[in-house]
Amino acid sequence: MTQVVVVGGGLSGCGAALAAVKAGAEVTLLERTDMLIGLALRSGETNGNGRFVGQHELRFLGGGELFDALKSIKLHDDVEFPGVFKHTYIFNTGLAEPLIKRMVNEAGVKVRLENRVVDVKKEGSRILAVKSEDGSLVEGDAFIDCTGSRGGVSVCTKYGKGCLMCLIRCVAFGDPVGIVGKAGGKELNRLRPDGKPGMVASGILVYKDTLSPSLKARIEKEGVVGVPLPSELVDYSKVGLMNAGRSKDHVEKLIVSDIGPVAKCSGIVYITQEQLRMVPGFENAQMEDPRSSKYNHIAGIAIAERDNSMKVEGFENLFCAGEKSGHTGIDPAIITGYLAGHNAARSTFKRELLVLPTSLAIGDWIAYVAERYKTEEGLKKNYQMSWGEYWERMQELGLYTDDVSQIKSRVEKTGLLGILSRKM
Numbered sequence: 001m002t003q004v005v006v007v008g009g010g011l012s013g014c015g016a017a018l019a020a021v022k023a024g025a026e027v028t029l030l031e032r033t034d035m036l037i038g039l040a041l042r043s044g045e046t047n048g049n050g051r052f053v054g055q056h057e058l059r060f061l062g063g064g065e066l067f068d069a070l071k072s073i074k075l076h077d078d079v080e081f082p083g084v085f086k087h088t089y090i091f092n093t094g095l096a097e098p099l100i101k102r103m104v105n106e107a108g109v110k111v112r113l114e115n116r117v118v119d120v121k122k123e124g125s126r127i128l129a130v131k132s133e134d135g136s137l138v139e140g141d142a143f144i145d146c147t148g149s150r151g152g153v154s155v156c157t158k159y160g161k162g163c164l165m166c167l168i169r170c171v172a173f174g175d176p177v178g179i180v181g182k183a184g185g186k187e188l189n190r191l192r193p194d195g196k197p198g199m200v201a202s203g204i205l206v207y208k209d210t211l212s213p214s215l216k217a218r219i220e221k222e223g224v225v226g227v228p229l230p231s232e233l234v235d236y237s238k239v240g241l242m243n244a245g246r247s248k249d250h251v252e253k254l255i256v257s258d259i260g261p262v263a264k265c266s267g268i269v270y271i272t273q274e275q276l277r278m279v280p281g282f283e284n285a286q287m288e289d290p291r292s293s294k295y296n297h298i299a300g301i302a303i304a305e306r307d308n309s310m311k312v313e314g315f316e317n318l319f320c321a322g323e324k325s326g327h328t329g330i331d332p333a334i335i336t337g338y339l340a341g342h343n344a345a346r347s348t349f350k351r352e353l354l355v356l357p358t359s360l361a362i363g364d365w366i367a368y369v370a371e372r373y374k375t376e377e378g379l380k381k382n383y384q385m386s387w388g389e390y391w392e393r394m395q396e397l398g399l400y401t402d403d404v405s406q407i408k409s410r411v412e413k414t415g416l417l418g419i420l421s422r423k424m
Contacts, residue, residue, distance in 0.1 A: 001026045002348035004341070005138055007117050007130060007179050008146030010038025011330060012322025014100055015066055015337025016144045016344065017109045022062075023345030024424040027109045028138055030130070032116035033173045036104065037097050038148065040330055042167055042205055042289055044093045044259030046070060048085030050385030050394045051331040053361045056404055060411040061356075062421030063338035069099055070330075075258060076223030081266075082255060085386055087402070090223055092260035116174045117147075120183045126316045127183060133174065142317040142344040145179040146337065149190075149323035150201070150299035152176055159198040160298040166201070167289050168297075180304040180320060185312050188326075190300025191379045199382070201297035204271070205262045205289040206282070215281035219258045226253040230278050233271070254279055262288050270296065299323065308367050309353035310340035319344045326369050328382060335362055342420050349424040357414050361399040365390060 004020040006013045009031030017029045035041065046067075047055055055067050076090040104111060117138075119131040129139040152175030153163040165171050181187050189197035208216050219225050234252050255266045273290075276282050304320040305313045312318040321340035322333040339362075343353045356363030365385055372378035383390040394400045401407060411417055 002142070002345070003028070003140040004142045004144065004344045004348065005030065005130060005140035006144045006146055006341070008038070008148060008176075008322070008324070009033075009036040009111070009113070010146060010148060010322055010333060011040050011066065011100075012324075012333035012337035012340070013038075013144070013146035014104050015063070015334045016146055016319075016321050016341030017104055018065060018107055019063060019338040019341030019420055020144075020345040021107050021109055022421055022423065023342050023349075025142075025345040025348055028140070029104065029109050029111045030115045030117055030132070030138065031111070031113050032176065033169055034113050035097050036101050036111070036113075039167070040093065040096055040333075042093050042259065042262065042264065043330060044075075044090045044096075044264065045081070045085070045088050045257060046091065046330045048081065048088040048386040050361060050391050050400050051329075052087040052402060053394075053400055053407055054331050054335055054365070054385050056407040057360050057362050057411055058335050058338060058420075060408050060418075061338075061416055062418040063342075065103065066100065066334045069103055070096060073099060075260060079223040081224055081257075082226050082253070090257055090259055094261040114173070116177065117179065118177050118182075120179055122183055125314060127179070127318050130179060141348040142319065143179060144340050144344050145304060145312070145318065145320045145324050146322050146340075147176045147178045147324055149301050149303050149326075150176075151297060155198070155301050156296065156298045159196060159301065160200065160296040164290050164297065166297045178302050178304075178324065179318065180312055180324065181302055183315065183318060185314055185318070186305045187302040188305060188373055188379060189302065190382075191376065193380065197301060198298040199300040201299055202268060203264055203266045204268050204276075204287055205264055206276075206285050207288055208258070208261075208263045210284050210286045211263065212281040212283065215256075216263075219256055219263055224255065224257045226255055227279060227281060228253050233275055233278065238267075238270070254282075299328070303373065305373075306370065308355045308363075308370060309343045310336060310366075311343065311347075311353065317344075317347055319347075326373055326383075329384060329386070331386075332384070336366070338420055339366070345424060351424060354419065356416070359414060360410060361385060361394055364397065364399060365394070368393065
């Protein structure tokens with residue numbers, strides 16, 4: 001049986017592994033830390049705006065398992081983030097990792113945790129194996145780089161203000177190592193307005209019990225709450241630094257959401273705990289994960305140059321997904337992961353690779369992002385189906401709808417209904 005090796009166990013890696021197994025390949029998933037799902041360990045919002053369409057298109061294409069799993073542990077449904085998202089549901093991040101791990105294991109994926117890949121073995125444009133930190137080689141017929149585009153002590157020190165031991169835990173498990181870069185592939189960096197490489201992560205996590213009782217109760221009831229910032233903490237220059245969709249409300253307020261174990265504050269960039277305690281309701285607040293805090297967590301580094309099948313340019317059997325392919329967020333990770341995993345399997349069976357047509361929102365979005373990242377100006381923006389430039393394009397092209405039957409009809413017209421669930 002053909003072998004597909006997925007490097008990186010975030011949601012894109014989990015999606016890629018599930019898709020490759022469904023297509024008929026044997027799959028090994030290598031993850032450098034001791035847990036799967038990556039940033040989804042503390043990123044609980046999904047389905048906003050055009051991502052609603054993306055989720056349903058993927059379901060009708062045959063790849064909705066991960067979305068269905070997350071929805072099964074939702075805490076809040078149909079919430080609205082001020083000035084940004086509608087349709088959003090928030091899931092319990094504390095329950096997500098064991099749920100997804102069971103799904104992946106039960107599907108037959110060979111999961112190897114605490115297995116940091118540090119090098120590749122290749123012959124010409126073909127990857128033969130990846131080498132783990134312990135010196136062992138994992139051979140395969142196709143490989144998928146799902147190692148992300150953020151973090152590493154070296155990256156956060158070089159492009160930011162230093163390591164802050166965020167949830168990707170590089171100090172404990174080592175810096176992430178991208179397979180594309182190790183194989184000599186071309187990589188791109190997102191750019192801040194001043195031209196510096198990398199974007200700044202934009203959220204912090206706060207223990208809910210350290211918030212005022214009234215604020216905690218309100219967050220748990222409503223799901224999302226906007227808390228006005230004192231005027232001296234409002235800084236509009238932060239918007240261009242962030243690796244996420246933010247409106248004016250997000251620099252004038254703390255947008256606080258209930259993601260289960262903790263509260264998530266979006267759109268902060270830089271704020272110290274002392275400054276945080278100046279905000280009403282946060283007088284005793286303690287951070288769980290200071291992704292922004294006094295320092296920062298750098299994202300958007302070493303993105304792979306790829307085509308619309310998610311195959312990395314210059315390689316026969318190397319694919320990418322998630323942030324490594326230029327797509328940030330839970331929904332983009334899962335969507336690109338499924339396509340990369342399916343195509344990796346197709347390549348091992350010598351089948352023509354699947355490129356989704358631009359009549360589908362997913363297909364248009366994947367192609368648009370690849371094209372925009374070919375320019376320096378394009379690298380200064382984030383292209384999401386839920387906000388910003390692509391969300392506007394999606395509406396202009398008539399690709400957005402909240403009519404599920406219309407989304408199904410659109411997929412049926414392509415002749416691709418259920419294709420991601422078919423065995424080769």
